[in-house]
Amino acid sequence: MLVIKVSEFIKNVKRDLNDPQLRENFRGAMDYLMDKRQAAFTDVDEWATLKEQCKRIKQRCLLKLPHLLEQLEENLQRNGIEVHWAETTEQANEIIAKLIAKEHGKSVVKGKSMVSEEVALNDHLEQQGVECLETDMGEYIVQLAKEHPSHIIMPAIHQNKSQIGKLFVQHIDGFDYSSDVDTLIKAGRNVLRDKFCQADVGVTGVNFAVAETGTLCLVENEGNGRMCSTVPDLHIAITGIEKVIEKLDDVPPLLSLLTRSATGQAISTYFNMITHPRQPGEKDGPKAVHLVLLDNGRSQAFADEELRQTLQCIRCGACMNHCPVYTRIGGHAYGTVYPGPIGKIATPHMLGLEATNELPSASSLCGACEEVCPVGIPIPKLLLRLRKESVKPRADMPQTVKGQGGGRKPVEALIWQLWALVHKSPWLYRWSTKLLTRLSWLMPKNLGPWTTARTAPKPAAKTLHELIGENEKQGKRK
Template sequence: VDELIQIGRKVLREKFLVADIGLSGVNFAVAETGTLCLVENEGNGRLSTTAPPVHIAITGIEKIVEKLDHVPPLLSLLTRSATGQNISTYFNMISGPRKADEKDGPTEVHLVLLDNGRTQAYADEQLRKTLQCIRCGACMNHCPVYTRIGGHAYGTTYPGPIGKIISPHMLGLEATKTMATASSLCGACGEVCPVKIPIPDLLMRLREESFSAPHANPTMVGQGAGYSALMTSVWKGWAAVYRSPALYGVVTWLGSRFSWLMPSKQGPWTSVRVPLKPAPKRLRDMLKERQ
């Protein structure tokens, strides 16, 4: 690891030093002082905002806080929920370009504020809670769907549970109408969110809107409104197994004993993933062994 870090430093540092412009995001933007706060552990953010002569910061309007006093509690929530740290390795506070008597820092600082559907979300009393997000990633770390399929499968800038409720405002409901259904509604995301965004409730709201919109009819097939005969039979069989402890026990026993019969390729799933196989021991068997 140390060797890779040294190689990266040798190759990349020179690029920072000769760059004309440095781009960065913003974790918190303070309206009272104009201060831009950047939270990071790598150090590349600090290089991007100090070495080039021009710094351009880009942020959504929801990252603006009223006063400097509002930053510490939000920073504490962010670092603890994201990485379990009291504070990140680097915490940068930028309040403008360098002054005449200062030796480092950019000579120009520009801030780009993005709306991109955010005022639309804020106009709705329920959906505006989406904008409370501090991008800690706690909802993604606890989401069974996200941990299984990964972030790139969402095809949007914001993945995971928070992405499902914020992307429709940015990209439109037509382009993201299936995202709200990619959830088990287990509620884990809402429980761990440090700023108490009711993500499951907002997912249900967006599901209702996507299915009641004029474009919704074609997308309803296969999502509860028009299963094929084969899919209906499969789900009825699934329900029968899960309603009967005895039948469930038989099926899981067979699955664990004959897992070697599982095909090595399982459709598109195994093109980028390891094939799924039943556990060698059932949960009920492991519990019996511990008693």
């Protein structure tokens, strides 16, 4: 992932918190999405039942994951769809670049795919001289602005319509400035329509891969997913290994919760189910379809029963929409492809805790994310777990998360060791707290992050033990 600069998280947060336009754009968008979602779940019993059902579906599919992947591969191959496996982002890029080169492909149209962002596919293909155009309206805008998505469902949420109007003036020939949304969408449509017609290759993500039938499902509203998977001669789909589900019966409840959680829609405008490349006699559709299955740290999360729950995610984005931190700092501050609560628990497995140790701490643990999660991922609990993993001694076994101890600071670790020591001995405890009260004048005014928004605490003149002792003496005298 070339874009990652997680190490600049704190700096980014300061920058974006102080951008009133950005704050307004996110506040407006999150309020809109929260209202939409709430209106889609009016029956509390239905929500609770579906949520429990979908959680169990995903947990079952994860428990059977290796077998379902094999079944998926077998059925896809029988259907004429080729399957490729990638352990790393580099392998995924290499596989896709080779598939395109084999067909002498020069232009790619892309449907919205967060996994393709995860592997930074556009950058890789452009280095090989292949034009790679995002066709989801939000992604198209973000690509024109040379930015990255700030939200996994609504990528251009950080920009408002007048900012987009200005962007189009710069990049679309003959476009006169307008902030009218219909005009803007029409302009985008016209540019991209030609591209769909001419592209050699279509790249999309996958929402569900059904093992039972070897079917790739794609959820979308715009029709660009259909275009990318129908018009070019070559269709390449890329997805994470956790997207496989066992059977067609699993689709309806998951689909219902996905679209309602994401945008409050009972169903998306289009739901594509792709099972074969073009068959003899058919007049359209890609002549070849390929699926790239990506690991990139997912098998690491899988190896720990608690952290495995991260993989239940169906990428609806509800946790972001309801997160007080995300709403305020926006999606770019995280510096990761997946922002918000789900990003904070998923990214450490992809990039390691060295690079991401600040992310699990950037949470108030308010629990809104868990409450709205359609598959019941206990996000706050997983954040706490990752905090622990990030401050463990680096050499401690087992090494559950790569980059373990990445957030461990020697001074902090020493303080906690002393703390433990002091609290184990009553004598040492009384002696040291007494010393603290007597030396309270030594307390520095500046205590790092603590004093950026608070005054430094000042120990009382006497310890509680002392005060109680005095009280008791006085009582006896009476």
